[in-house]
Amino acid sequence: MSVSIIPEHKKLSFRYGEHRYDCALLKGQFSARKIVIKVHPDCRVVVAAPEDAELKDIQIALTKRGRWIYEQVREFRKLQEHALPRQYVSGESHHYLGKQYLLKVEEQPEATQIVKMTRGRLEVSVRQKSPEKIRALLDEWYKARAKETFAKRLTAMLEQALWVSERPSIRVLTMKTQWGSCSPKGLITLNPHLVKASRECIDYVILHELCHIAEHNHSERFYRLMGQVMPNWEKTKEKLDEMAFEIIS
Structure with a gap:
């Protein structure tokens, strides 16, 4: 599920x-x-x-x-x-962990092409300004941050998921319709776009998938378990729903 x-x-x-x-x-x-x-x-x-x-x-x-x-x-x-489509130019607003950062693009023909976060900005250095290249660099940066963040939050959430006996594997995969999923064998797949949401929203999705290890459907038992480990999960889900359009586009 x-x-x-x-x-x-x-x-x-x-x-x-x-x-x-x-x-x-x-x-x-x-x-x-x-x-x-x-x-x-x-x-x-x-x-x-x-x-x-x-x-x-x-x-x-x-x-x-x-x-x-x-x-x-x-x-x-x-x-x-x-709301104009993203142009991937300086001055645009991009999300990371629930906060907004201004994009700054610098053209440096001899420099290494890289993305870094500094003083409330996402700075992208490229050899030649190209929306496609800037987007690709940002996507790679988000996926790298997602792998690090998801691993840390999984460790934290496992302290609450006492029914999980072994640490599940995490796969990061861009998906159009899902924030996350859990296979029958316990493999958790998470959408890298999720790293743009707050830690609370990330925790909600991870806990949701951990609950599926115990109950692999949306039964009454599943929702009872969710309520035990995250009493305010419905409000957190609402927050994630409200910002979905903005962080996926």
Whole structure:
């Protein structure tokens, strides 16, 4: 099982005035005891509801929150209109461990091509300025930092995961739809983009996968175990969901 960047869900839709919205319905997840509606920065409308919630009650909840959903989606779309694709030039903002750093690109024809962090900046030295080369260097830098960070956080999280008898192996692999996954044999795969999120978010994903070593599905026992080792995991997941669009792009 895995931690999805966009969780698997059922689909439903509703109308507010002339506007039609497609929604992701998550039932019985995250110990939901009431119907909760959230609009994400990428304009996804997500509804979390108890397993026994009836569809008519979910539709009523959406209708009652129609104006709020409309306003949230409108504001996020305005932000997207002004969000330019990354150009990989000096002055751009990039994330690392939950913080933002300004990118500084220096062209040095004779120097070693390298990325380093200094005084709140990510400095990239290249022989010739090229967005493709700068992106490749940054990707390599993030993967190297990810391997170091994930190994350290795994060590810390294993102190809580008392059910794990042997240290699992970690593989770092860029994935479009998942933050992490755990194979039936206990191999944990983590997305290097995750290193752009806070340590708390990294710990959440690692703990999620460690819980799958004990329970390889999203059962009630699985969520009970998650609650024991990370009582605030739902809020942490929300934080990760909210910044997913920004750190993956």
